[in-house]
Amino acid sequence: MILETLTDELRRILGDRMSLSKAVREHHSRGESHHDPHLPDVVVFPESTDEVQAIVRACARHRTPMVPYGAGSSLEGHVVPVRGGVSVDMSRLSRIVRIHIEDLDVTVEAGVTRKQLERHLQSTGLTFPLDPGADATIGGMASTRASGTTAVRYGTMREAVLGLTVVLADGRIVHTGSRARKSSSGYDLTRLFVGAEGTLGIITEVTLRLHGRPEAVAAMTCSFETIDAAVETVIAIVQLAIPVARIELLDEVQMDAVNRHSRLAYRVAPTLFFEFHGLSDADVSGHAEAACEIAREHGARDLARALTPENRATLWQARHDAYFAALALRPGSRGWTTDVCVPISRLAECIRETKGDVDASPLTGALVGHVGDGNFHMIFPVKPEAPEEIAEAQRLTDRLVERALALGGTCSGEHGVGLGKMRFLEAEHGRAALDVMRAIKQSLDPHNLMNPGKLLPDLSDERQSATVNRPH
Secondary structure, three states: OHHHHHHHHHHHHHOOOEEOOHHHHHHOOOOOOOOOOOOOOEEEOOOOHHHHHHHHHHHHHOOOOEEEEOOOOOOOOOOOOOOOOEEEEOOOOOOEEEEEOOOOEEEEEOOOEHHHHHHHHOOOOEEOOOOOOOOOEHHHHHHHOOOOOOHHHHOOHHHHEEEEEEEEOOOOEEEEEOOOOOOOOOOOHHHHHOOOOOOOEEEEEEEEEOEEOOOEEEEEEEEOOOHHHHHHHHHHHHHOOOOOOEEEEEOHHHHHHHHHHHOOOOOOOOEEEEEEEEOOHHHHHHHHHHHHHHHHHOOOEEEEEEOOHHHHHHHHHHHHOHHHHHHHOOOOOEEEEEEEEOOHHHHHHHHHHHHHHHHOOOOOOEEEEEHHHOEEEEEEEEOOOOHHHHHHHHHHHHHHHHHHHHOOOEOOOOOOOOOOOHHHHHHHHOHHHHHHHHHHHHHHOOOOOEOOOOOOOOOOOHHHOOOOOOOO
């Protein structure tokens, strides 16, 4: 009866932009992760902040959960409506609201995608350089504190977001931050919502910091006999402060998958992908040569430059297809993906021990990482109907997270927490910090309507208790 009354209200607000169709609900029941799907009761497609506010107020009156949905590309179950309710599809909030070229900032609605924004900026001389791989929505990237391949130079969404418009659980609209480059005024609410994964409110607009489009770009690849040599090369380049825009590592398993999937002929060996941005060709050539020299000292082979836009596009498309290439190693599989981030000085140790675990496992595991900032991912193609494979992927993930925390790292560098990493939060942050997070959640969302069951472990659910220990 409550659902029927709520859908009547939503229909009055949105007309035919509300769907009870099973096909539409199934589409919104999962993202790209391995987590089990859950059907929402209804899917809505707002087109403005005011409509989102009306939806939230209706759901609040009926104590109905709300789950924001962007492009569905998240990898830790963020968009899975585990408690049913309303899936709020933000894809129609797709306007570029305003751009200030002189101030290097832009305001967009939350459903604008990364590639859509880049196309809009093409003629301005500006760029939004964060590149998580998928064509994610800007609202989703803010919600998960995304980063990607260029974070080593340009930072993450934490640095990129200047301000937000957010609809809170009771329907209030708040505007955080400003277009100023710095502020010491009040609590930093912008950073509170960036990375909150939709558990504190629904982001409807984002103001972003832009950068000048680089005048010159060069890319380079090189392979190594061992993964240790590749990682030591990265550490040396970072510690010597050679300015790189991207440093990506693919292990031999991932390179084999990329060759097969993208019909390329790279050597099947641990391989680094570099990109350099600068003011001139001489500028980027100098940086590339300095990196080449370090790579040679560590035994690099097959050094190759990609100077033309076409060659660079081919190289980076192969890198961005790594996830689907890994899944193609086992047709019919789904990807169990996980990521961690550690201090750069501990990266070689973390990767070496992780590779040892995978080599001893019956599962195939491909490694790909934004290693310039100590972040790497494992992709395990698993059969969802095989419980022993799911259990083994979970075991490997637990071992990886335990190792990362022991080395002073984090359970997730960029995928976020969602469903998959909740039980590690206490081990990483401590009980007191978790209590503060819960207090914030209780204050802003006392009825637990905003993306419930995500990010913060439920105190009543012993299954979410931490399985790892970390000294504080």
